[in-house]
Each structure stands twice: as structure tokens, then as C-alpha cells.
Amino acid sequence: MKKVFSLLFLALFAASAVNMEATPSRADLISEVDSCWAVLQQVMSDPATAVPPTVWAQAHAVLITNQFKGAFIFGVKGGYGVVLVKQPNGHWSVPVLVSANEISLGLQLGGKAVETVYIITDDATPRLLFKKRFNMGVDAKAVIGPLAAQAENDNRPLVVAPILVYSKTAGLYAGATFKAAEVSRNDEANYVLYNSGYGMPELLYSNWVTPPPDCQALTTYVTHLAAQ
Numbered sequence: 001m002k003k004v005f006s007l008l009f010l011a012l013f014a015a016s017a018v019n020m021e022a023t024p025s026r027a028d029l030i031s032e033v034d035s036c037w038a039v040l041q042q043v044m045s046d047p048a049t050a051v052p053p054t055v056w057a058q059a060h061a062v063l064i065t066n067q068f069k070g071a072f073i074f075g076v077k078g079g080y081g082v083v084l085v086k087q088p089n090g091h092w093s094v095p096v097l098v099s100a101n102e103i104s105l106g107l108q109l110g111g112k113a114v115e116t117v118y119i120i121t122d123d124a125t126p127r128l129l130f131k132k133r134f135n136m137g138v139d140a141k142a143v144i145g146p147l148a149a150q151a152e153n154d155n156r157p158l159v160v161a162p163i164l165v166y167s168k169t170a171g172l173y174a175g176a177t178f179k180a181a182e183v184s185r186n187d188e189a190n191y192v193l194y195n196s197g198y199g200m201p202e203l204l205y206s207n208w209v210t211p212p213p214d215c216q217a218l219t220t221y222v223t224h225l226a227a228q
Helices: 002-020 026-045 124-128 187-194 200-205 213-226
Strands: 061-085 096-120 133-136 142-144 163-167 181-185
Touching: 026 061, 026 096, 026 187, 026 213, 061 124, 061 181, 061 200, 061 213, 096 187, 096 200, 187 200
Parallel strands: 142 163
Antiparallel strands: 061 096, 096 163, 096 181, 133 181
16 A cells, blocks of 8 residues: 555656746747647547537637656656637637646556647636646536537537537547546746736736737637637
8 A cells, every 4th residue: 555655646746747847948838839739720620529610609718738648557647738718808818828737546558649629618617727726527527529520410419518528539429527637827838938927817818918920820720610
């Protein structure tokens, strides 16, 4: 038992170390935003993972994560993501960087990338991200969302949940409960990215920061998807 707790402590330390690293350069942060944009494009281009227009019509926010999973007994994911919200005026916000981590207990071996898009369907859930840590599926219910390919020939009611999950990981079924994942706000990275002292709330829900050209492509793409 002591050995198990020791391994768990090491897993927790490894996950925490991801957030304790020095803040990357602005060029690195732009690469993270671009990577999340690429994740969304890949998800939307594949009928097996694409988010249907009916779900985009419900979207109040979108969270995109790019995680790297390496596991032996304990699974530890380290990664990053961006979140955008639909503001009260109908405009989509700038992309705001977050850290994405997860620890899972169980017999595991191997490593892989986990790229996920979360469609948030209410106004309250995005504000839970203001906390230092937000647990997907714990702080708000998360389920696997219906797919565009299924929606065309499916007259069943839409799956309703605060968070609908779309991932390139195989074996996911609409309506299935999603395993909890942890997202942490990363104000330090956003200070560098936007060259300002504004944190997540101001970046998401105000127009105090002029979107730099190298961050506009993702907002433009999300605006397009949500307007279909």
C-alpha cells in the first residue's frame, strides 16, 4: 500500500511540474494556439468526429486541448489548450490559453496524443474555468456529443449536457459519460501572449484587448462554425 501511495505522489508531482515550468516565449505560445486551431480543423474535417451544426448552434464556449499521455501504472497527461466564449454581444472572444492535465489510476503502458474539443452549452460553465483548477465531468457534467455524420440520418433528440466532448480517440459513443480531466487557468502565459496584465475573465468577457493578427485565425474559424 505504501508503494502505491508513493507512486501516486510521484504522478501528482509529475503533473504539477508541467505547470511549474518556465513560461514559454510568445512564439511558443502562438504555436500552441495554432496547434489547437489545427486540432479543431482536423476534428471538423473527419465525419467520424465532426461536431454537427445543431451543436454549434448551442455553443456558448469552446475548449480545445492538446495533451500528451505517457503512462506506466499511473497515467499522467501534460498539455495545453485554449478556450473561447461567445460574448453577450454575439462576438467570439480571443483564444485564452489554459493548461490541461489529468491523472488516472490503473494498469497502463504506453503513450499517445489526446486531442479533444469540448463544446460548452451554457453561460455558467465557462466561468468555472476562472477557478485555479476545473475538473471536467466533476465540476460540470461532460458527455460524448452526437456526430455530424449521425445527425444527418438520426431523428433522436440531441444529447443535452453542459459539456459535449469530441475527440480523435476511438471508441467513444454519443451520450457516454466522459472521464474527468483537469484544466487550469494559465494567466502567466496569457500575459505574455497578449502583452497585457489582463487575466482570463477580462480576456474572455471584455473587449479591452485588441486581438493581435496572429491570434485571429482561430476566432474567425470558430465564428464561422457557430454561424452555420
